[in-house]
Amino acid sequence: MFAAAGGVNAQSFCPSDGGSGNTFNIARFQFNGIDNVSGDNNGYGDFTALVAGVDPGASYGITVDPNGPFFLRYRWRAWVDWNNDGTFSGAELVFQSNGFGQENGTVNVPAGASPGAKRLRVNMSAFTYQGACADYSLGEVEDYSVLVSAPVQCNRRFARDRQTADLL
Secondary structure: OEEOOOOOOOOOOOOOEOOOOOOOEEEEEEEOOEEEEOOOOOOEEEEEEEEEEEOOOOEEEEEEEEEOOOOOOEEEEEEEOOOOOOOOOHHHEEEEEEEOOOEEEEEEOOOOOOOEEEEEEEEEEOOOOOOOOOEOOOEEEEEEEEEEOOOOOOOHHHHHHHHHHHHO
16 A cells, blocks of 8 residues: 555546435445555545555456445445546446445556556445436445556567577
C-alpha cells in the first residue's frame, strides 16, 4: 500500500451514498496492500489517500467483509476508472459478488491500462446490486485509489547483445 496525499484528485466523480446511520456497511476492504477496517461511515467513506499499486496485465485479490445481520445476502460491486474519464462505465466493473459474509474475487488490470492514479469505488447493498453513482438506503460506498505502474522499457540493443553473448 502507498499513502498519497489526497489520492486521486484530477477528476470529479459522481456522488454515491449508501444511506446514513444504518447497520449495513462495509466492515473491511482489502486490495493489494490496502487493508481498511472502517465500519459505519454514514453511507460514504472517502479513503482515496489509501493507494494500491498495480501493474498492467496483472491480477490481484480483493476481499470484502460486511457489517450487518448475518442472515442477509449482501451484494458487492467494485469499479476502477481505468481510462480516467471521471465515470465508472460498465466495462470498468472489476468485481461483483453476493453472499452472507466475506467475499473474495480477482481484479484483472487491463494490459493497456495507462500509468498513473485511478479511482476505485466499492459498494455494498443489503438487497439489490447498486450502480456506481447510486444513492440508496441500506449499504455503503467507499472510494480508494489505484496507482498503475509504468511499463518497464526493455533496452533492445542490450537484449540483442545478451543473446549474441549467450550463443558464443
